[in-house]
Amino acid sequence: MQPFASLIKPDKTSKQPVYIQIANQLMELIRQGFLQPGFQLPSSRQLADSLNIHRKTVVRAYEELLAQGWVESRIGTGTFVAAHLPEIIPQSPLNETMGHIDSNKKAGFTFDQKPHLNRAVIKNNIKLHLDDGFPDPRLAPLEELSRAYRTQLLTGNPYTRLGYGDTAGSYWLRKELSLYLNETRGLKTSPENILITRGTVMGLYLASTGLLKSGDSVVLGELSWSSASNNFLQAGAKVIKVPVDEFGINTDALEKICQKQSVRMVYVTSHHHYPTTVALRADRRIHLLQLSEKYGFIIFEDDYDYDFHYLSKPLLPLAGADRSGMVLYCGSFTKAISPAFRVGYLVGSENVITYLAQLRRIIDRQGDMMLENAMAELLQNGIIQRHLRKSLRTYRTRRDYFCDLLQTELGDYLNFQKPDGGMAVWGEFDKNINLKELSAKAIQNDLFFSDGSENNSPAEIRNATRLGFASSTIEELESCVGILKKLLTG
Template sequence: MMNVLSTLITPEKGGKQPVYIQIANQLMALIREGTLQSGYRLLSTRQLAAILKVHRRTVVQAYDELLAQGWLESQTGNGTFVARNLPDLRPLPLPVAEKPERDPLKKAGFRFDQPAHLDRPVLKAAFRLHLDDGFPDPRLAPREDLSRAYRSQLLHGSPYVRLGYGETSGSNWLRQELSAHLNETRGLKTSPANILIVRGMIMGMYLAVTSLVKPGDCVVTDTPGWFGATMNFIQAGARPCHVPVDEFGMDVDALEELCSKQPVKMVYVTSHHQYPTTVALRPDRRIKLLQLAEKYGFVIFEDDYDYDFHYLSKPLLPLFGADQAGMVLYCGSFTKTISPAFRIGYLVGPEDVIAHLASLRRIIDRQGDVMLENAIAELFQTGVIQRHLRKSVRVYKQRRDFFCDLLQSELSGSVRFEVPDGGMAVWAQFDPAIDIPALAEQAAKKDLYISNGKAAGYPPQFRNYIRLGFASSDQHELEECVQILKQLL
């Protein structure tokens, strides 16, 4: 055994990990594999030190570590033994001639489901040029102001309060500032108690669906729509149902017909700029949707992902502001306002629902980033966010006009579209003869990202439609993007 140990325990002197820890870990592995059985008497510290050519004190430290962890036990005057209370382990042949059949770092030894609805690629910023899904330009973000505000929150005030646990519902300061902002810009009548701070719209939707939707419930989205909502519904065990979209938004007559045939629990709607088509829900349909919710008792989940970016006239106010029956949950985020990297969103609803969702949020995320939330609150208080929004609207409108002119002049034979009233992307229909996935692959080779259409989950009749985001690129970049598409087409 002395000869065997000299080959199985091979500490690396001068490595990053202390030698005694290496010896302890390797002895532990031998015990775990069954090579050293429970009750086995180990060599004395002097003997093992001589074999390994290390200082005796190093082996003493290794033994002490394993004694403290319960792998070894010591008997005064009799030596050190592998703990007798360990279960019997089947020894592996020495030396191990074959590699193990399974790498536990790559493949679990237990079974788990991998639902198809979760198999969806994650968008990442990996290309120099991008006509993305409609993202903001982080270069416009008030980064210096945010940096100063964050530093101020980090360094000033009581560290115990500033750096300790906060409210599950989010920073009270941010909820106060956000309530005032929403009331002023969207015609709402909220208080901080109506607002739950979340890490983006996705989290707000997950909380609402997990809490309010039960397995088997019918939930409604429009089609084409946002597959992220459908993923949440499927994950909750609900039955996704779909109603069509036309040039005036969700077809509420089709929704009414569906409600007359079966109970509906929730309706997901992007009322301001429908995703992905960018059309707005017409006022008469808004009124009828609220009436249907009150009549049939379903929840309206209103995703207002880019309310602040409207270019023609004053934007239509959210459904939440006209809701007299408490049927609407209103959700937005700072993803489009500042940058996707800043994970702060807000869920607005009746006080009792917000309190309930805050208690649910506690078991998956005790609280958000209090430092960042307070920094954002400071930027609201000082008017930085408001000025940033006014500037961004001007810039994005210029980019929309420039991009649409380019599409019309350079790609009119291959792409059809309507100039969007707002938002950050154009809903583009490519010629049916064009293979969108192949086009996306060819564009990627030229360092240009466009959607391949697969991840969006649109129904077959929309297979040649994709969103072309213009907001995240300046005019020079947009021109380069269109020229690449022109060459490929």
């Protein structure tokens, strides 16, 4: 009796009831084969005395095991490990000092770990930051959004409001988005042309999974967003890179590729090329649309920061000039408000949107209907539009000040062009500067910026990175540049 009881170790300080602990530990002994089918368990009184607990606790533990089919009770005889369970040969002694595989850390089965998924997750909690080009959430209309969200939670028919909705997203938001996109971007959409997503990445994933087959060719710039290429690789596509210059992707190089092989999709950030921030020139826009019609490839247009253009009226998206239904247009509110609010949109022909909404259903039944309706209310009332106008003025001031600082304080160490729009500067550092070491030293001084390694390739170390200015105040930008200057000159 005593050796058996020593295997059961209830913790009376745990929040889990003691009877559940005992039942779980007995289950584990059965699973490991140390209690075989037909083994007679001690009586409830015996086990209670050995463990110094109340007999009713053991009775409840046995009842739990009985209910789950681990044990069986024989009237007048006692409680036994269920005879129908398979016999298990113990694999190792019940000695904690012998060590066991930690199944919480390592699975017992094997799987392929794809290298393109091995990317660090940005969880920046450092005081100062020259990030990838994020908005300043301190400017976001959070009070208006919280009121709208509360309204959605508390008013209307709760069965409808809090139940399942359309997999394409809130109809109200799609309606308001259609009006907004048609007015600001020259599109000609209806709500049926819009699928609400949880940001641009979901739009990319749905398009890659639903429209690409293994072996399809996808073309994107030599410098491009890694999340895009990773989605294409995950879908089994072959990624082909084309040169990028001061006018965006080289469409002549793209045409030469199309002449030699079939291309299924071209990914482009036409308004502000990622990461270099340059705009795709008008003649290349026309050429790209012509090539799409001629060779039948899909254009995935990622318009991640259309609303932030500082010189004049921004260039209209390719989607606005698409007459053949070849463009999928994607954007989100993460740049307009904050990355925490995962509301994006994918725009395309009705049959494609219907199909991708069906695909979305098997990975994410629907989005946050409360948030989507709250965003619809802010669009309808013009609150988001006013916020964007205010943010545009603020970000333009920060861009100008930051670029002046870079030129006067760090002009000997990096080259850059003042961006016409967006939230970041593309900085090319002197080749003698080890950007990875500089980034590491900056973190030690409470400043985060990317070391630019994801912009490199085996053939070329570009020694360049994006330096985001929008999320920092004038004073914070001064501190950032001051730290960089000290590290570079010190």
